[in-house]
Each structure stands twice: as structure tokens, then as C-alpha cells.
Amino acid sequence: MSSKYVCTAYSERSGKAFTLIELLVVISIIALLVGILLPALGAARDTARSATCLSNQRQILTAHHAYIVDYQGSFVIARTSGAYLNNLIGIRKPLYWSAWLTYHSDLPNDLFRCPADEKLEEVFDSYRDEAERVFGGNHLQYKNAYRSNATGYGANHYHILTSLRYESSNNLKNKPAQIHQILSPSDTLLFVDTARNGGAFTENALHTSPGNYLAVDYLTFAQSFAWAGIPFPRHAKKSMNIAYTDGHAEAFSPLDLMNPYDPDALGETTTTGSTTGLLDPTIDDHGVWDR
Template sequence: MQRRAFTLIELLVVIAIIAILAAILFPVFAQARDKARSAACLSNTKQLALGVYQYAQDYDETLPVAGYNAQCRGRWQWQIFPYVKNEQVFTCPNISQRPWVKTTNNNFTCPNSGQVITSGLGQNDKGGYGWNYALQGDNGNGASSLDSAPGYALAAIGKPADTVIIGETGFVPNVAAASGWAMMAFDPRLTGAAAGFAQPGLLAQGRHNTEQTFTMQGMPVPIKGRLNVVFMDGHAKNLSLGQLFEVAPVVGGVAVEDGVSLVNENNVATATPGTLVNHTRPNIRYRLLNIY
């Protein structure tokens, strides 16, 4: 009996077919993996929102403050951790290399007052979720400054289903510019307007299904991708950057919502009147990042 072996041509054809199939399937596997991470991330934001609501119920329906250093009360994650009780929920699966952990700083000195707090405050900036900085604290609620300002009352948010409280921010590198504990109202797609912002980690990160980035402070800021956010009414949603930064209706060249003319960040004269606190933008023109 004569045995017939594969010819070199036949073997090369089989290898070529396998390579073609691999080239087709590997991106599909990568997309499926990213979809799974995005779903887990969406679940995280929902759990964080539940923690925020439990916190609010214990504090006379008042939200946490953002927790930047001048407020001297610890980051918002640290404030709601007793209700969440799971460190992993505070970390986006896409940046698991930089997890959030419940850490405290003893003998923390408040920058404005000089007060020393010895009980320890949570100042961890990792994890990849940021508090909407428009909700940093209700400075108009009888407080002379944000040092003593309480969080916003739930009743003060006129459109809870259209107000983002937590969204994806932050990067993997362990540097100050990568910190993502808050989300500022800067549209990362407007590279000219956002380029001067010192901490790209505080910009919204469309790190799921990212298609396009630009480099700021040595980090690839997504300008085309999707991110997960959770709204004041508790529903979580996966959005594109375009959906998150939807501008209020424009009337006579000015964004207007409920009869209020909103700030246009491209107009320096109105965007920075000299009374801003840190990175805040009063009357933010982005519908989902404003407080109405």
C-alpha cells in the first residue's frame, strides 16, 4: 500500500487558512472581553449609586461632598465605603492594575484652615471612578466656603434622571496627572479647550471600545469611545463621549436650559470670571453634568 503525505503547498494552504481565521476571530474575542469588562464596570457604578443613596438617607437626604483636599473630609469613596463594604466595586475592570483601596492619612493638615485631623481621612485617588465635580459641595447653602459646605440635598437636584453623579475617569500610571477621583466638566474631544488642564485623569474616559485618543501629559486621553456613568435617580448607563457632553439647546448662539444662559467654555471671558473655585464651571452647558 502506498501512503500519500501532504505536499508543501497543501500544508501552506492549511497554515494560511488558520492564520486568516485567527486574524478574524482574535479581534472578536477582544471585543467580547471588553464587553464583559464594560458590563462589570456598569454594575460597579450601579452599586456605587446604591451606596450614595444609603449615605444620603443617613445624612438627612444630603449627598457626599467630592472630598478634595480643601474640603478636608476625605474623598467621596471613603465617605460611602461603609455602605458599599467592598473595595473591588470602586475599581473599573479596565484599570485593575491601579485598584482603589480603603486607605487613610493620619495627621492630615487641612490646606485652608491649618486644622490637623488625627483620626485619618481617606484620600485614595485610584480605581477609575470620579464624582461629578459640579456636585462637589453646596457652597450656597449658608456656608462661607467649601471647607464647611455640605453636600447637595437630593431635593436640590431638579432633574435627577439627567444628572450624572459618578462616571469613569483616571489612568493606570501612578502619577498625579493620572488621578481620577473626580470628573471635571471638560469635553476631552475639544483638545484646544482641554489641553491646558493639568490632570487628564480628571477628564471623562471613554476607555471601553476606544477608537481614538490624543496625548495629554503623556497619557492617551480617549476622544472616541464609551464610558459608564450613573445618574442621580440611580440608573446606570453606557454612553458615548458625545452623549455625555450633549450641549443644552442653543438659543441665539448661547446654550440655554430652563431659561438659564449657560457658560460656553470656549469663551474665556465668560468661562473664567475670576470667581471659580478650583476647576468648577458655573452654569455648565453640558446637560448631564449640570445641576438644574
């Protein structure tokens, strides 16, 4: 091969190669496109998760309304005592509202998990492992129900699942509400995206202990119940999904989007109604919470 031919061939190839400046321009354009697309992809993911969460809530509502029919108009109970299962099968474990509903309606555990609550995975794993250890291969219906104790949704504890704010008799305090007692079903919260408060009403505290069984109104929270579940805007940090007693569920964006962890963010009335003692649903106004 002649040196003339080699030089000519090399010259032709080098004339088609990218220069360093051209490569940098291409890389810059790609980086710019990625920067533009990533927020859009993140928003699409948040939208999909919120839609799945709403679908979960609506399926739970359907099962719950079948429960109401079966139980003569009664809402689901807040929880069983450990003695309930102990008397039946010799295992002293409570079943919270989500587990009790799972037991009666044979719901899949995943329905009680909001896909936007990524930290709840550890809680689900913990309950799954505990159910395996405690129940083993026995009592499969209770075992499956017990797993649903792990949930990212908190139910309206003081006003719907119990009568603690309405009854003075110890025999009646733990009874759930009856459907006919709800004055405005389309405006009364049944369960909601929830996180534990960790003892403080801040974003970090709400993230420290995700998942909860029972939710309380902000007036009750003001009494410093560290166990309480607080409505939590986990969808893109600006909205929460709420299921109502009439059977519908919808997204709700707190009024104060600059600080969605403000106790008044849910838009309820906190200036009327007592913070202690019994309530009269026709007088006291606790916004979306009371009967």
C-alpha cells in the first residue's frame, strides 16, 4: 500500500469526524433536554401515583359501604382489643379498622398502601414478617387481615370510628357512628392520606414515622397526642386524597401551599366548637371531621 493512498484515506476519514466543540455542543443540548424532561417525568409519576391512591381509596370505600349494609348502618370499628383474637384463636393481637375491613371483605393488603408513601415499605415488611411469625401457616384469613394493620391511610378516629366526642357512657364511647348520624356525608372525612406526627407538626416529623391506623382532627392534635395520625399532603408535597362518608374520594390541596403542615391547612374551622368535652353535631363545627 502506497503512502499516498494511506494519507488520502486518513484525510477522508478525519474530515467526517466531530470536532471537540461540536461534541460539547451536542452534550450541552442533551443535558438541556434531560433537564427539561425530568421534571415532566416526575410530575407524570406523581400524577400516576395519586390516581392509584384514589383508586385504592374508592375500592376501600366500596367494601366499607358493603360492610355498613351488613352491619345495619354501622361504620367500621376503630380496632379490636387483643383479647378478641386471643379468645378466638389464642393469639393476642389487635385488628385495626383496615385489618378488620380486610377480614370482612377479603381485601388485598396493597389497597391500604399509598404508592406515594415510599417509606411505608418498611412498615409493610415488618407486618408481613410479624404475621408469618405469629400466625405461621394457620388462621390464614386472620393472618391476611393482620397484614393490613400497615396502612398509609388514617381513619377518622374521634368522630366516626368511635363516639368518644359524643357519648359519656363507657359502653357507648367506643361504638362507631351510624350512617344516619352523619349530617353532611359528602363533607365528612372517613379516611385520608396520613402520617404520624412524631410529636411535632413539621415536615420532618411527619416523615419520621410513616403509616398510621387512626387520624385525628387538628383540635385533638393540639392536645399533643403523639400517637395521632395527621392528614399529610404526600402527593408532590401539595395534595392529599380524602375519602368521604358518602362513598366518594377526591384530591384536596391545602389552602396554604406554602406551608401545608400548618394545622389549618385542611381548611377546617378551628375557631368554633370545643376542644374538650362532648360535641353537638348541630352546633359545634370541626369542619370535615365532625358528624
